[in-house]
Amino acid sequence: MENVQIKFILNGEAVEVSAPPSLTLLKLLREKLGLTGSKPGCERGECGACTVLLDGDPVNSCLVLAPQVEGREVITIEGISDGEKLDPIQEAFISESAVQCGYCTPGMIISAKALLNRNPSPSRDEIKRAISGNLCRCTGYTKIIKAIEVCSASGAAVEE
Amino acid sequence: MQFEYTKAASIEEALDLLAAGGGEAKVIAGGTDLLVNIQEGLESPPALIDIGGIADLKGIEEKDGIIELGSLVTHAEVLGSELLREKAPVLVSACSEVGAVQIRYRATIGGNIATASPSGDTVPAFYVLGARVAIRGGEGEREIAIEDFFTGVKRTVLEPGELIVKIRFPGMPESARSFFKKLGQRKALAIAKVSVAGYLDFKDGLVEEARIALGAVATTVIRAEKAEEALKGKELSDEVIEEAGRLTTEASKAITDIRSNAEYRDEMAGLLLTRGLKDILKSLI
Numbered sequence: 001m002e003n004v005q006i007k008f009i010l011n012g013e014a015v016e017v018s019a020p021p022s023l024t025l026l027k028l029l030r031e032k033l034g035l036t037g038s039k040p041g042c043e044r045g046e047c048g049a050c051t052v053l054l055d056g057d058p059v060n061s062c063l064v065l066a067p068q069v070e071g072r073e074v075i076t077i078e079g080i081s082d083g084e085k086l087d088p089i090q091e092a093f094i095s096e097s098a099v100q101c102g103y104c105t106p107g108m109i110i111s112a113k114a115l116l117n118r119n120p121s122p123s124r125d126e127i128k129r130a131i132s133g134n135l136c137r138c139t140g141y142t143k144i145i146k147a148i149e150v151c152s153a154s155g156a157a158v159e160e
Numbered sequence: 161m162q163f164e165y166t167k168a169a170s171i172e173e174a175l176d177l178l179a180a181g182g183g184e185a186k187v188i189a190g191g192t193d194l195l196v197n198i199q200e201g202l203e204s205p206p207a208l209i210d211i212g213g214i215a216d217l218k219g220i221e222e223k224d225g226i227i228e229l230g231s232l233v234t235h236a237e238v239l240g241s242e243l244l245r246e247k248a249p250v251l252v253s254a255c256s257e258v259g260a261v262q263i264r265y266r267a268t269i270g271g272n273i274a275t276a277s278p279s280g281d282t283v284p285a286f287y288v289l290g291a292r293v294a295i296r297g298g299e300g301e302r303e304i305a306i307e308d309f310f311t312g313v314k315r316t317v318l319e320p321g322e323l324i325v326k327i328r329f330p331g332m333p334e335s336a337r338s339f340f341k342k343l344g345q346r347k348a349l350a351i352a353k354v355s356v357a358g359y360l361d362f363k364d365g366l367v368e369e370a371r372i373a374l375g376a377v378a379t380t381v382i383r384a385e386k387a388e389e390a391l392k393g394k395e396l397s398d399e400v401i402e403e404a405g406r407l408t409t410e411a412s413k414a415i416t417d418i419r420s421n422a423e424y425r426d427e428m429a430g431l432l433l434t435r436g437l438k439d440i441l442k443s444l445i
Contacts, residue, residue, distance in 0.1 A: 004165065021165030021208075024195070044196045045263055046349055057236070057265040063195050064266070065188070067165055068212060111261065132348030133260025 008069045010035075011079025019066045026050045026061040029076060037077035037106045041135070048134030051107035052076050058114035060133075077106035080113060088156030089113050089148070098147035100138035108134050112148045121152055161198050164207040171216050171296055174323055177209045179298060183320030187211050189232055190266035192259065193275050217270070217325060220244065227331050231270025231324045235259075235282075238269065247331030250338035250357055254285035257340070257355075260348045270324045273309065276316045277351075279376035283310075284357035285340055286327065287373035287381055294326035301325070310380040336361040336369075337443055339436035343428050345419070352376045353420035356408070356432040360391065360440060367391045372404075374429050377414040384411035387433065396441050405434035 003018045010033065019028055026043070029035045029052070041049030043062045050061040053075040080087040089112050092098070099105050108131060115122055115130035122130065127148050136144065168174035178185055186205035188194050189212050197203045211217060217232040220241050227247060229238075235255040238244055245252050258264055258272070258281045272282045273293060283306070291306045298321055306327075309316055318324070332338065338359045344350025355375035361368050370391035372384040387407035394400045409430030414422040 020162075022161040022163055043199060045192055045259070048260070048262060051262055054265075058262050059265050060192075060262045063190075063192050063263075065165070065191065065195070065208075065210075067167070068191070068210065070167075114261075129348075130261055133262045 004067050006066055006070050008071060009073040011075055017066075021065060021067045023066045024062050025052070025054075025064040025066055025069055025074070028066040029061060029074075035076050035078050039103055039106060041103070041107075046133075046135070047104075048107040048111060048131075049104055051110045051134065053110060053114060056114070056117065058111050058133075075110075077110060080109070087113070088154065089116065089151045091156075092147040092151035092154070093144070096143050096147035096150055098140065098143040100136075100140045104134055104136045104138075108136065108144055112144075112151070115148070116152060120155075122148070124149070161195075163198075163205055165210065166207070167210045167213060169213065171214060171323065171325060174209055174211050174214065175296060175298060175321065177207075178321045178323065181207050181209070185209055187274075187323060189268045189271050190234065192263050192267040193271060211323070222247070222331060225331055226328055229269055229327045231273075231326060232268050233270075235264035235267050235269065235272075236261075239264065243331075248285075248289055248329070249332070250288060250340050250359060251282060251285040253338075253340040254281045254342075254355075254357065257281045257342045257344075257352075263349075269327060273306070273327070274316065274318065274324055276310050276312075276314045276380075278313060278378060278380055279352040279355065280381075281340075281342065281352060281355060281375070283381045284355055284373035284375045286329065287383065288338065288357045288359035288371040289329040289332070290371070291327050291329040293324055294328060295322050296325045297322035303328070307381075307383070312379045332359070333361060335363065337440040339439055341432035341436050342375075343432060351419060354412070354414065354425045354428045354432065356429055356436060358433060358436045358440070360396070360437075362444075365395055367394050367396060372408060372433060374408070374412055376419075377412040377425050377429055382411065382413070384408045384429075384433070386411060396437065396444065398438075398441075401434050401437040401441065404437060405430040408433040 039049035041047035045060045045063045052061045185207040188208045218230045238255040342355040357373045359371040370388040387404040412426040412429035414425030416422045
C-alpha cells in the first residue's frame with residue numbers, strides 16, 4: 001500500500017505529510033505530527049476522547065482517514081490556546097475543577113468549543129446534548145457542565 | 161487496516177472504480193460504520209473508493225413537491241434544514257437520535273440506508289415518508305421504493321458496481337402529522353431496541369392515510385399494516401389509539417438478542433406507537 005501526500009490546515013498552519021491511506025486522522029496527529037492531546041479511547045466512535053474540529057465541526061478523529069482531510073481545516077486541543085494564553089473554555093475547566101483524571105478533557109473541551117462557537121448561550125439541555133458523545137469515566141459531568149455554563153455566562157466564548 | 165484508497169471526483173468515476181474493483185471494492189463516505197467494521201475485522205475490503213467529494217451527491221432540494229436528498233447529506237445537515245423541519249419532521253426527529261454529535265457530522269443518510277441495519281434510525285422515517293432510493297450503475301439510474309430496497313439484515317438489492325445517489329420523497333402536506341420514537345439503552349449513542357415511525361394525514365377530522373414503520377423488530381424495518389388499516393377512516397381517540405397499539409405489538413416480530421428480548425420489544429413497539437399517536441392527538445387540539 002503506497003503512501004499518499006496529504007495537505008491540510010492544522011491549527012492554522014499549512015502542513016504536508018506522507019502517510020498510508022489507512023492511517024486514521026487520530027494516528028496521523030499523534031504518531032506522525034506529535035500532537036498527543038487528542039486521545040485514543042474506544043477507537044470506534046463512542047467515547048469522544050479523540051474529538052477534533054474538522055472545518056469547524058466536531059468529529060471523532062478515530063473515524064476519519066488521513067486522506068479525507070485533504071484540503072480541509074483541522075483544529076485540535078493544541079490549537080485552541082494562543083501560546084501560553086488559554087482559551088476561555090480551558091480557563092473555565094480549570095476554575096471549575098472540571099478535570100479528574102483528565103483523559104476525556106481534550107475531547108470535552110473541543111465538543112464544548114464547537115457548541116459555544118455556534119451557540120454562545122446554550123441551555124443546560126443543549127450542553128448535555130453537545131457532550132453526549134463524550135464519555136467521562138470519572139463521571140465528572142456535573143462540573144464539566146458547570147464549566148461550560150460559566151464560560152458561556154462570562155461572554156468570553158463569543159467567536160472572535 | 162490495509163487497503164488501496166482512491167478518491168472519486170464524479171459519480172461516473174466512482175462507478176468506473178467500482179466496476180474495476182470487481183465487487184470487492186467498497187465505497188466510503190462518512191466512514192462511521194465501515195471504519196468500525198474494518199478495525200474490528202468484520203470486513204476487510206482490498207480497496208476503498210472515497211465518494212465524499214462528489215458534488216452531485218450532496219444537497220437538499222425541493223422540486224414540484226418532491227424533496228430530493230443527495231446520498232452524502234449528513235445527519236447534521238438534515239437537523240439544520242428548515243425545509244426538512246417543515247416538510248419532513250419525522251426524518252429530522254430520527255436523525256437527532258443517530259449516534260452522538262460527532263457521528264451526526266460525518267454519517268450520511270446514504271450510508272444509514274446502505275448499511276441496512278434493521279435498527280437504522282432514518283429507515284423507519286423514510287418508510288413512512290414513502291421514500292424512493294435512486295441507484296446508479298453501469299446501466300443508468302433506477303429508482304426503487306425504500307421498502308423493496310432491503311432483503312434482510314445487512315442485505316439489500318444493491319448490486320456490486322451500484323451506488324445510491326439520491327433519496328426522494330414527497331414533502332408532508334400541512335394536514336399531516338408524524339413522529340419518531342426510539343427506545344435505547346441510553347439517550348445518546350444507543351442502537352435501537354425498538355423504534356417506531358408514524359405518519360397520519362387527516363381529512364375532515366378523520367385519518368385519511370396512516371403509515372407505521374417498526375425498526376429493530378424484524379430482519380428489515382417493517383410496516384404495521386393492520387394497525388394502519390385500523391386507523392384509516394377513524395377519528396383519532398384514546399380507544400382507536402389503544403387498538404392500533406395492540407395491533408402494532410402483534411405486528412412486531414422481534415427476536416431476543418444482546419440488546420433486548422423479544423417479548424419486551426413487541427410490547428414496547430405498541431407502547432411507542434400509542435405514545436406517538438397521543439402526541440399527534442394533542443397537536444390536533
